[in-house]
Amino acid sequence: MGHLVTVATCNLNQWVLDWEGNLARIIESIHIAKKAGARLRVGPELEISGYSCLDHFHELDIFEHSLEMLRRLLLDESCYGILLDVGLPILHRNIKYNCRVIALDGKILLIRPKMWLANDGNYREMRHFTPWMRPRETELFHLPKSLAELQGDTHVLFGDAVISTPETAFGAETCEELFTPKAPHIDMALDGVEIITNSSGSHFTLQKLDTRLQLIMEATRKSGGVYLYANQQGCDGERLYFDGCAMIIVNGDIVAQGSQFSLNDVEVVTATVDLEEVRSYRSSMSRGLQAATSPAKYQRIQTPFELSSEEDDADVGKRPTLPIQPRIHSVEEEIALVGGCYLWDYLRRSGTAGYLVPLSGGIDSCATAVIVYSMCRIVMEAINEGNAQVIEDVKRIAKYNGEGVLPKTAQELCNQVFTTIYMGMKKQSSVETRQRAKDLSEAIGSYHVDLDIDDVYQAQKQLVVNTLNFEPKFKVEGGTVQENLTLQCIQARIRMVTAYEFGQILPTARGRPGGGSLLVLGSANVGESLRGYLTKYDCSSADINPIGSIDKADLKRFIAWAEKTFNIPCLHDFLTAIPTAELEPITENYVQSDEADMGMTYPELTVFGRLRKLNKLGPYAMFKRLVHDWSIDRKRVEGDEAPYYTPEQVAKKVKDFHHYYAINRHKMTTITPALHCNDYSPDDNRFDLRPFLLPPFWKSWSFKRIDMELERINKKKERDNKASK
Template sequence: MGGHLVTVATCSLNQWVLDWEGNLQRIVESIHLAKKAGARLRVGPELEICGYSSLDHFHELDVYTHSLEMLRKLLEDESCHDILIDVGLPILHRNIRYNARAILLNGKILLIRPKMWLANDGNYREMRHFTPWMRPRETELFHLPKILQEIQGETHVLFGDAVISTPETAFGAETCEELFTPKAPHIDMALDGVEIITNSSGSHFTLQKLDVRLQLIMEATRKSGGVYLYANQQGCDGERLYFDGCAMIIVNGNIVAQGSQFSLNDVEVVTATVDLEEVRAYRSSISRGLQAATSNAKYQRIQTSFELSPEDEDTDIWKKPTLPRPPRYHSVEEEIALCGGCYLWDYLRRSGTAGYLVPLSGGIDSCATATLVFSMCRIVIQAIEDGNQQVIDDVRCICKYGKEGELPKTPQELCNQVFTTIYMGMSKQSSAETRGRAKELSDAIGSYHVNLDIDDVYEAQKKLIVQTTNFEPRFKVHGGTVQENLTLQCLQARIRMVTAYEFGQILPTARGRPGGGSLLVLGSANVGESLRGYLTKYDCSSADINPIGSIDKADLKRFIAWAEKKFDLPCLHGFLTAVPTAELEPITQEYVQSDEADMGMTYAELTVFGRLRKLNKLGPYAMFQRLVHDWSADREKVEGDEAPFYTPRQVAEKVKRFFHFYAINRHKMTTLTPALHCNDYSPDDNRFDLRPFLYPPFWKSWSFKRIDMELERIEKKREERAGKGKETA
């Protein structure tokens, strides 16, 4: 029997879909780092060989062929021997596609463990691509292809739900979603004496999600005891999700090691030395012992003589268990800055483009997008100072202005190389304040700034209408109709989109960048505006990537207020106090366009509507029933209650207005710029929010009629109650 002190390793890898050799190189590097730290067991992220977000590529046989080819290279690499390896890949078994783990040791496959519970909600479509293994604690034989038979020396290996037994302990594999299920596999494994659980994940970031993830893992081991190794994908692997790493090791409910949640490191390995005797002592309670003794959940154990803790290592007086430490969290503001910055850097370096361009309006949304790019530059400069060679190589490849090979030394210097801001004004609609704020922000962050007016282009396009129809459209402040007003606003908005792409394509060449290239255009429509449809289809909200597309106005304001101090950007204060306006209508002494006035609802109310619609899954009638209480004008005010006070009729009007505009503008979501996913009520039609885009008129719908009926009943009851009160008085 081996000793009781075991060094284990988990990791976060910045994999990239279908980057076969790059992914393998990062896997091998993580194994080398784990071995260097003395680890005898290493676990990596879900589907790490091919990249988690391969999506419908999982229908292609090439993905399975190339995954096995990379697995062979890993098995042949003797530098990866003398350590148990838990690696993720897709497997085709009996013509069924599985999301699987391969447990490897010294060039041999010990077990292929398929995922049992698949993620199939929100951003995940695993049931579209894979079949779950529905036979708990059962195994069968997997017929190896010839390229693996030569390595294995056998034609078959075990496939299914089993665990690995070493001389001193046993460990079992759990995959991502299985942790989140009510009856997670780790429960039965723990009851059967498995002391180490590995979890390979492809878990994406949303604001404050880490707390949920940590609580689940801590509770799993707090209740069952044991060592839990959590590995996760990190970075942008080709989709609109950011995987936020945070590999960790937890023992008996206590964190002993936690990796970074946001990092530009392509490979990050987390190790800890754990004491198996602590697990055994923790599990010695009578209630747990009785459950374990009577449990029928018995796992097949695959025996190996490989010791996780050789006897002689325990005699080393310097070797001791890693001490527990408190969990590390980021605030919402930090999460926005770090997630947005890291995602934008991954997207930029992997897209092979010259940089980013943002139409900077002088409002808080485009300000937030620009500040996120500046956050990216700060993170990159810090990585350069830390000696991150991958980042240094990427910066040298992207930054081609000035002296060849010279690295920028400040975030502003890097910003000037990779980031262009452009203010596209109209003489009668744009204010000196917004133009000034845009210029001031550009100066502060160092972006290459373009200040221009689109009046001539606008007048030329407007002239086409006059020449063709003999009719001149007017704004409503000049006596025009709603349709005329809308036409002229959309005309400006779409000219800005065309102009942004025009300058994005030509500016690198005009600035003398070797090789030219194009800039990626960033969008700045927040989640509330998209939900309400308060944007012009194919205007400057149409872009290549929208880093704030699933962040609401309140969180954006918190982020800007935080960045004002943290990034030393006092100019951001003016954006916080400015009234949100699209500036698409002429400014007069009596009228200045206001977003919230145009929408007929506040941004805070939009956030509530969005959460109730998506997270609580409420339709118009159910939402009215909920809000008539939550927003009741009769409720007692309590501390922290910031909800508005509305009568039932006002609530009915608000709910119906929201669903009316949501329905008629739903078609805009089909062309919505891909947004970095940060919130679970995003209206992104392309991946996340799968709903129709052609609805019958809500004003004539049965759901609105039911709201009216319920409103009538409520008001009648209120009148009766008021009448009884008068009689009593």
């Protein structure tokens, strides 16, 4: 009986309801694992159906088709000779479970249902599944006839058990269970389970990987053992990007790590581990006492299949895989990579001709355009590496003429699949923004359209004049606030209509083979959405928004990084420009400014967003927190970049934010779905489940309590001043 074991985990780019495509990718991963000598393979959560089926899980077709694909997998003899840990939804006694199926050579050894379901933020597993609430208990699952014929039996074990091989034991954990305080791997390890698999559908947020890494490494740092983490990678049909990073960890050390962002549909990570190292690591007396007295004993399903052998150990060329340092990207790299990879998946799977971005000359639309350019760079790297799937997709989407002809540069690809359009106004648009848009387009190679919308604007404005015998004026022309807003909104909504108009006709007008339409990309950042600083159904309305949950500070860092990394000098001009919507006429004494219009800065919006969503603070609690964090009297500390405000100023800031948040909340019901990058995104109906009709905060008890607290603070200050005299 040997002690050197080769194991495999993987990143799979699955797609919801792509039954045969998903199965093909699963089978490919098994073949790669076998070729590498692995005897155990684990895949992502719900890999057969795709993780993000959401309310499709209410349809019984999902469960029937999942078993049909499982049957095809079990029939495939090319997948024999390796233990398989595969994810799919299963209906058991009329209860829907998120399950792992452990199989070997066409036979099911165990169906292991998920015990702790993810049910916060983007996750709603309790809406679709029931958790298995009986730890270390099993019962019989009645197989449908088609599987019973393969199994040679009518029933298999269903529940919380582990698999025992001649030399070791392994158990399965699923995603959320790792994140729970009393994770199943703790009891498994105490009961002598040496290899633990974790099948995940873990989505990306900025800098989340570091947290995930620490949890995964900690799973074996205290308990010892081998931990195999599998994950989805890519866009599987939702606004989430699953960022892969399949890993193998031994006794707290990473020995293998897959890519976090990639255009590969299948990526398999393997390592050779030494079970004797696990046993030695677990030899401490205190751990031994805990294990000996632990009541957590698992039913072990016996199999004669060996993960290793003495013959393998006699191979002097075989050795355990050495530990490596984890790879973690910077925020700037993450924005470039997650946006680029997500947009490519979305484009190739949507069947459309490319993307269109309304390019205003400001930093937000600039960031969206640069992310598309990043996509083209990533695609070109994949082409140069010989990625067959990417090459096939490029030939189909970019429609290059000639057999085997492919783009030579990212700019060349960009020109085929990406259009930028500047929609100006003679009085409102500056020469500088128009030039910045043109310069950026030339640098990245996009097909660029420069036009003015004055005629359409005047025609729309004339409707009001002719119908109501009233001519609205801008604020700088003496108009009221309502007149000013009306005229701004006319322009903004004309731009949305124009963007879609050109998105539909441009491929045909350019003579692109196949025609089709362009997907319109939005460019409203997370701060503007929180504040509601956008026009409903303006060009913030689009098909998808790559920057919709990224704040202004991170976007600026990304553009500064891209200026150097992508060698685009003109990006510097975007960084130094004052953010402006350019919806009001420019005069000698007035240029519209975003932060002046909003009454708060972008960094302040980030703070409000985090406190509101992550810290779960309402207006009163937020004031109590910020009156200290932003206090003008606080001690100066190096690195403290928070503003310095009086309590009265803090109170006004907090009130203003919640007032505008409340009255603009309805805008979030129609906001463009955003690639999820931050955990304080205001993405309504998908992530931020709050009402869109709220009472006016200015009359609310919350604001009255702020006033009462402000009065208490000022009275204490008066008393302290008197005492000091």
